[in-house]
Amino acid sequence: MTRYAPNWRLLAAIAVVGLSGLLASCRDDGTSVLGKTSNQTGYRGTGMVQIASKSATEALKLKNVAPPPEDPADPDSKPAKEVYQNIQVLGDLTENELMRLMASMTTWVAPEEGCNFCHNPENLADDSLYTKKVARHMIEMVRSINSKWGNHVGTTGVTCYTCHRGKAVPEFVWFGNSGPKQAQGMARDREGRGLASATVGETSLPYDPLTPLLAHPDDIRVVGKKALVSAYIPTTMQTETTYGLMIHMSEALGVNCTFCHNTRSIASWPQSTPQRVTAWYGLRMVSEVNKQYLDVVAGLLPASHLGPEGDGPKVSCETCHQGVSKPLLGATLAKSYAKELGPITGPTPPVKP
Ligand code: HEC
Numbered sequence: 384m385t386r387y388a389p390n391w392r393l394l395a396a397i398a399v400v401g402l403s404g405l406l407a408s409c410r411d412d413g414t415s416v417l418g419k420t421s422n423q424t425g426y427r428g429t430g431m432v433q434i435a436s437k438s439a440t441e442a443l444k445l446k447n448v449a450p451p452p453e454d455p456a457d458p459d460s461k462p463a464k465e466v467y468q469n470i471q472v473l474g475d476l477t478e479n480e481l482m483r484l485m486a487s488m489t490t491w492v493a494p495e496e497g498c499n500f501c502h503n504p505e506n507l508a509d510d511s512l513y514t515k516k517v518a519r520h521m522i523e524m525v526r527s528i529n530s531k532w533g534n535h536v537g538t539t540g541v542t543c544y545t546c547h548r549g550k551a552v553p554e555f556v557w558f559g560n561s562g563p564k565q566a567q568g569m570a571r572d573r574e575g576r577g578l579a580s581a582t583v584g585e586t587s588l589p590y591d592p593l594t595p596l597l598a599h600p601d602d603i604r605v606v607g608k609k610a611l612v613s614a615y616i617p618t619t620m621q622t623e624t625t626y627g628l629m630i631h632m633s634e635a636l637g638v639n640c641t642f643c644h645n646t647r648s649i650a651s652w653p654q655s656t657p658q659r660v661t662a663w664y665g666l667r668m669v670s671e672v673n674k675q676y677l678d679v680v681a682g683l684l685p686a687s688h689l690g691p692e693g694d695g696p697k698v699s700c701e702t703c704h705q706g707v708s709k710p711l712l713g714a715t716l717a718k719s720y721a722k723e724l725g726p727i728t729g730p731t732p733p734v735k736p
Pocket residue numbers: 466467468469470471472473474485486488489492493497498499500501502507508514515516518519
């Protein structure tokens with residue numbers, strides 16, 4: 384039997400190379416080592432870094448490709464209102480711009496069904512299909528997001544494709560959820576907790592943080608505003624619901640808490656990243672979009688599109704973001720539609736959060 388003496392030099396060399404590799408993989412300057420990429424979002428040394436595996440990043444790149452824009456409309460064209468009979472929201476477009484938008488909306492929302500998804504082919508001015516009426520509200524909604532919510536959507540903006548991705552019903556919508564019917568007696572009330580729900584990352588936190596908090600973002604609180612004044616001290620339920628929403632937001636954007644917060648002091652704004660401010664506007668934008676548009680659209684949809692409690696489908700962070708911090712990885716498709724779906728105003732001086 385032969386016994387080999389370990390080659391200490393070789394082992395030491397391997398250890399040094401391995402260790403430096405490991406250390407290098409902890410770098411937070413956006414470089415990629417050992418199959419991981421890291422990006423620093425906050426102050427150096429505060430651990431405010433997002434780490435992702437290269438394979439997951441590649442998969443997200445493949446999933447988030449925006450279709451190319453249609454060629455620009457030929458400017459030599461009459462106002463759409465003069466040519467067509469039933470133009471209620473696109474009165475500012477020319478005939479060619481209207482057709483360019485129609486072709487694009489078909490690609491974005493109903494590529495298989497085509498124009499007839501929204502139109503009676505015998506008479507394009509006819510409003511008998513509910514989809515056409517919904518589309519009118521959707522056009523107004525997109526114009527409002529692009530022109531009013533520049534502090535969230537920046538100069539990137541959104542199109543129908545941001546949510547729809549070639550499908551009539553966006554993949555990520557949500558409904559109010561008051562949970563399963565409960566037994567009577569002591570087991571009667573779960574208070575919305577204790578069911579591992581996907582909305583809150585399979586934790587036992589309140590499983591519907593979206594209904595109370597997307598409607599009232601000012602209730603997203605854990606820290607009291609004033610010491611010992613009970614009106615300003617959030618309840619345990621409010622705290623848990625806040626954490627539930629934060630998990631939803633992190634999952635929707637594919638990031639962890641330190642993308643927005645310095646965990647040294649989560650509530651502190653001066654220590655947070657600029658992304659938290661963008662998210663603050665996002666919360667208010669989603670609240671308005673659901674109240675002003677989706678609640679109205681609910682009244683037009685067939686019963687099969689409503690939730691178990693009879694409410695309509697609603698938008699959350701996930702409807703646009705779908706796992707990345709900038710929807711479609713920041714694709715600027717909307718810029719080519721500034722006339723049809725804009726104007727895309729960009730950020731305005733912020734109000735103090
Ligand atoms: C997702 C729904 C949707 C799809 C798909 C769609 N349209 Fe439209 N279309 C509308 C809406 C909504 C209006 C009305 C706009 C308004 O009121 O300002 C409209 C209006 C029109 C009009 C004006 C009719 C009139 O006389 O008032 C024409 C023409 C038209 N579309 C053609 C097309 C063609 C061609 C296609 C396919 C390439 C198409 N549309 C696909 C929603 C759609």
